[in-house]
Amino acid sequence: MTPENARLHQLRGGLAPVEVGARGIESLARNADCTRLRAIVITGLTPSKVIEHVLGELPDAMSPFAMTLTQAFEKRLLSNAGGSLLTVYREKGHLDPQDAKITNVADLAPRDTQVDRIRRERETRRLIELKLRGDPAAPNLILKPRLTLTIVGVTHAIELDYLVASDREPFYRVGVIKSYADRVGKTNRAHIRTACREASVGTLALQQLLTSLGQPVELAGDRIDMVLKAPGSFTPRLYAAQRAESELASLTRALAAAPSDLDQIEQMLPAGASLAQPEVIEALPNHYCSTCKEHCALWQHCRAQAQAQGNAIILGDQAAEQLAAAGSLNRAMDLLNGSGRPPDNRAEVVLAAELRAASTLLDRIANG
Amino acid sequence: MADLLNVVARMRALEQGQAVRIVSQRQVLIQPGAQILTMLSMAGEDTSVHAVAVGRLGVAPRIKVVADPRRRDDQYELLRWLLPHFETYYAQCRAEGTFPQIWVSSDGALGHLDTLADRLRFTDDQQVQRLGELWTYAGERSPIAGQQALISATSALTAHFATGQQETEDEHLGALLTWIEPPPGRDIFAAVAMAEQQPMGAKTDPRFDADELQPAVALFNKARKDNDVRAQDFHAGLIQQMMEGVIRPIYTATQKGMAILSDPRWQHNAALVSLGEQEASNFARFMEARDEGHRLPYHDSAKAAAFKIVARERTVDNVEAAFVRHDHAARERGAESGTVLRGTLVDRQKVRLAPRIFETRMVLSTAQDSLHLRAGDELWHLDDPKLCIRVTEVERRGPISWVSAIVDKGKRAALQLDIGNVLDLGPENPDWGATVREFAQMHTRLASAPWTHAEVVPPAMPSIRPRPNDLLAAVERLV
Amino acid sequence: MTDPQTLADEALREILESQWQGVPAVVLRSPPGAGKTGVAQRLALQSARLLHQRCMVVTQTNEQAFDLARRLGRNADGFPIHFYARKDLDLPADVRTNGNIRVIEEFGHIPQQPGITIGNAAKWSWIDTGEAMFDLQVVDEAFQLPDYRFQLIANLAPRLVMIGDPGQIDPFVHCEIERWRCNPAGPQVSSPAALVKRHPGVMQMSLPVSRRLNTDTVRLVQPAFYPEMPFEAMSEDRELRFDVAGIVPFDAALDAVTAGAKIVMVELPPQLTGERDEEIADELVASIRRLLMRKAWVRDDGVVSRVSPEMIGVVCAHVSQVNAVRERLGRDLAGVFVETANRYQGIERAFMFVHHPLSGRADASAFHLDAGRLCVMLSRHRVACWIFGRQGIAQQLTRYAPIGDRALGIDDDPEYRGWRAHLTVMSWLANAGRLYPAVHGMIASAPGRAVG
DSSP: OOHHHHHHHHHTTTOOOOOOHHHHHHHHHHTTTOHHHHHHHHTTOOHHHIIIIISOSOOOOOOHHHHHHHHHHHHHHHHHHHHHHHHHHHHTTSSOTTOOOEEEHHHHSOSOSHHHHHHHHHHHHHHHHHHHTTOTTSOSEEESOEEEEEETTEEEEEEOSEEEOOTTSSSOEEEEEEEEEOOGGGSOHHHHHHHHHHHHHHHHHHHHHHHHTTOOGGGGOSEEEEEEEOTTSOOEEEEEEEEOHHHHHHHHHHHHSSSOSHHHHHHHSOTTOOTTSHHHHHHSOOOOOTTHHHHOTTHHHHHHHHHHHTOGGGGOHHHHHHTGGGSSHHHHHHHHHTOSSOOSSHHHHHHHHHHHHHHHHHHHHHTO | OHHHHHHHHHHHHHHHTSOEEOOSBOOSOOOTTOEEEEEEBBTTBTTOOSEEEEEETTSOOEEEEOSOTTSHHHHHHHHHHHHHHHHHHHHHHHHHTOOOOEEESSHHHHHHHHHHHHHHTTSSOHHHHHHHHHHHHHHHHTTSTTOOSEEEHHHHHHTTEEOSSOTGGGGSHHHHHHHHSOOTTSOHHHHHHHHTTSOOSSBOOHHHIIIIIHHHHHHHHHHHHTTOHHHHHHHHHHHHHHHHHHHHHHHHHHHHHHHHHHSTTSBOOTHHHHHHHHHHHHHHHHHHHHHTTOOOOSSOOHHHHHHHHHHHHHHHHHHHHHHHHHOHHHHHHHHHHTSSEEEEEEEEEEEEEETTEEEEEEEEEEOOSSOOOOTTOEEEETTOTTOEEEEEEEEEETTEEEEEEEEEEOHHHHHTOOTTOEEEEESOOOOTHHHHHHHHHHHHHTSSOOGGGSSOOOOOOOOOSOOOSSHHHHHHHHO | OOOHHHHHHHHHHHHHHHHHTTOSEEEEEOOTTSOHHHHHHHHHHIIIIISOOEEEEEESSHHHHHHHHHHHHTOTTOOOEEEEOOTTOOOOHHHHTOTTEEEEOSGGGSOSSSEEEEEEHHHHHTOSOSSOOOSEEEETTGGGSBHHHHHTTGGGOSEEEEEEOTTSOOOOOOSOOGGGTTOTTOTTSBHHHHHHHHOTTSEEEEOOEESSSOHHHHHHHHHHHOTTSOOEESOOOEEEEESSOEEETTTHHHHHHHTTOOEEEEEEOOOOOOSOOHHHHHHHHHHHHHHHHTTEEEEETTEEEEOOGGGEEEEESSHHHHHHHHHHHOGGGTTSEEEEHHHHTTOOEEEEEEEOTTTTOSSOOHHHHOHHHHHHHHTSEEEEEEEEEETTHHHHHHHTOOOOOOOTTOOOOHHHHHHHHHHHHHHHHHHTTOEEEOOTTOOTTSSOEEEO
8 A cells, every 4th residue: 555545544544435536526626615525535535425434324325217317328329339429429510420430448448446447547548648649540539538637646536438539639528428408598507517517527637647748738628528318318419519617727726725735634633533433524624505415415414514503604695695794693693683792893883784674674574 | 785685584584493474465376276286207317207296276186107107108198197187277277368377396396397398299199299288388488577377386485485594495395394384392403304305396315216116116117028917016006105105295295385375364466466467368379379380499590589588578577567566575675776766755846948838847865775876767656657757867965865857757646746755666667568569560670581690691792882092091081 | 019000090991991892791899998989980981971871870878879979970071960769869969959960750761862870779679661771780889789689670781890899798688598598699699799609700800909998907908808809008198197295105006006007906904894895985985085185187198187076987886885985975076977887888087996896795706706897897997997895805716716607508607707807807916016905094194205
């Protein structure tokens, strides 16, 4: 075990690591101020794993129906050695007739063993290097590539759905396959956000690879591809070269934030403590917000904590913003009710007056 | 301050451990025969209906479950079962000159119905297609301001109550109802957390799927594959029980939401009268168009989009104008946000401009902080449709604004006002006919499609006029 | 290096030339203060007088129509200009009494011969014909016109020139737009953007020079809000000086302008204040008074004059902030124009005082991050701009970076674009040494070093 892995093992308190993947990393970046989430993911755990193995509760599960459908949709697209996916690209004019080279990395090393995982990583790298050399044998579609992303000195594996590039394009774009229903303007925005962000994690991994190979990161670009599903059918809908600049910037920024190394994570914990202890998890600073429910299994715990602490966020984003001058919900209540100590500053004076005026208005409105 | 009003309401709810009322008048029409439609889809299959419960307020639901909605024949059988129900209901509404109203549990359920409508109206099965068309009325109305055709219980309730939790958490109907009617003697957060365990949207719980439903469905399918009719029936019955266990509470909760809003404690809201009339008129046009065989396209042409967006924009204005006149809460919020000028009449004069030509002027003072008026703005007396003023000057002196205006309409009414009267002035009376007039004009204007919104760009046509050698100088000479 | 005047002339020549070539459409992007309306004026005169065409000019508001009518009404040969307006429109006296301006209320009175007719978009959309009545349509402030409104007037002329500033506040649509959210040429999209999306081959040009903004301001505004549209300042001749010497540090922010810094930020101590910040209003108004009290002089393109309240403007994000400033101005400062950013579009002043939209907030929401709003706020001044805000805005931006929220098939992410613009502005101010602490509470007679 490398020293780094030993430290991670210690931090996890012996819990087996989980491949957090693109989904785990993008969720980490959604709430960059949440040290709790950050510590969990960086050490190779997930909130679901913590729920199950540390807090002893039933973790969130994906419905087997949804899982079956997702797998079936992906399988259909990647079937015929990826021919169906290729057809989708051709029909939209994003790949030319001569762009017919497809490689499925998983075919070479399909097992979920360390040996095979390493083989998939190496094969992915080899294929990418072909493209960088301008080798005409470089595939147009690389299915199930496996990349790595290093954060805070810890290497995470990122297994993507595919990479795509025509022969005339200098480098690959990341593609994600999602069984979300494509309802055009009515498509669930959280789904779009998730898909773009997961793909952007792949782009970051590509950028790191390019850097390690001495190539300009700009080759990876800021565009991703997304395949969704037509409602009620398995008809794929391709959204090629979607701009993901904001998602990439958000991820880059979040991943650069503190704690910036394992030292800092270790320093946050008492001596000898680990993330396998519920009290340690509870003591880690968190940043509960209204979107945590979208991506973090710990949201109910964090909500309960926010409720106990009287954090204004429990009333929503608007309340958190409007009551910020008070600093806490309890203080805001004092200002509203004219109880507790008098306003500390002009901002509290104004807030107190506005809260009371709003309360008077509310009484007038609600009681006719 | 309008934002702070919502925040204070939530603070009060939290303090009291119970949702607080934020209005005194009903904010949504509840049609006498409104249908409650509760549907559960299979996870991942957005256009499936695994179980449906349909009924009305005060009536037990009729429930239908298919063992596996992924089988098209079974799914279509369920949908065909639903059609007569809605066909009859729609026909009845049409005959009565009113409109159909469908209640669902939440915005998630609303989205499910909309997705179904969008999908089903393009199927090749005529009956299922018809059901999709009928539901499309509700789906297409749902984003329109003030619409009364498709109501999500959570949205309707949150228009009347504020809870002590986040807005997104109000989306769970069970949690919301717990805030409105908390169980006595229990911690509200604990009660809400428990309520959240019960699915209230359009999907079953994933763990329920994993532990119970999926195994049952798998066994049903196996029995069907084995041609074992008895086993099929047995497993279908189990699935029926399971799904009823999920769908009945959602249906009951939706009924409960309707019942709470039907309570006589909510005062009459005259703003809803015109909304009901508009809804009926829209419904009549929709059904006529179906009778005439007009399609309901998925995508809009540029021309269709223009008509639709104009209709939506006008509706937003009209709904706001209606509410600010008749809804006490909207009026007060308007005064806070500055969309309503609440001024005290401090001066009123009739000024002679010329022989037999007079101008009535007035000055109002107000301490409103969010007022955003400027010269030229037109304001109407919200309590007297005859009176309209045009602002000529706004001056702020300290915390008071002084608004000078000329009376454009209702001079006699203006002269009867007393100094010291407090007037509420705001947007013009709702003009529902304006959309019709604007549409007529748009038809004229769009009779010939501009090339800018068509496929082909016309070629360049160079001028044959003699071109000055120094074009810039030639043009500058003209300036 | 080509001088700005030459660049401007070349651009104008090219635009004018495009009409001789008879191109069906031109989209002309313009930075703030580039003289868009002057271009519209020249296009209209060329069309009517040299090309012998019937030219219609479309504005977005009556005020813009009046302004254009005034300009055209002053034309060298007394050529009649027609103003198409609704019956009871209250025309300003100078427009009403200008002998060259003929007001028309019925479309049947629009002259058949070559000429120029000005009207606002709403009035044009009620014209009672489906046929083309003109040869050329010039749309001024086109980026403020949503596509569905443009569609109603687009067939009035076979050729068009759309002129506008792409960096300002987008057209506002109240209703739900879910049906068209993924349509880059949807009815809610600004008309030039929709046109280019439908017909990418239409001629696109941009004006390379701002006549309003000075060089120092352009160095900030161009990369922050117009990264794809380089432009320069026309004038180097914008100067402020004081008769009364300044007191350090009390007058540091004011004196920075005399030393060449034309955009400066005054920072108050960090505090979460919500929308209305009394101390910012105090500081801002105190600075205006100080500017006037020190007997300031301004030189603006060769014209030297004493700074008066009418040369000063204040722009805020919220009405309550506008009122907070107005309350403090008093009658002697009634000439200072105070408004929200939305209402400042098209307006300029020599000196601007800006209440930073993110100041005092805990988060950074889409409204406050809007790039167009900040762009309008920072591009109204000709000589100098002082921004007022609480310390900590840069950190606030870092904490609340948007996580990405886009529609399918649409590249633009307005929230992210706004966030990036805000960050660019704050970084630039910090790197250029333009951040000054507020002096609220200090009095002018406090001991300090006099400068100047």
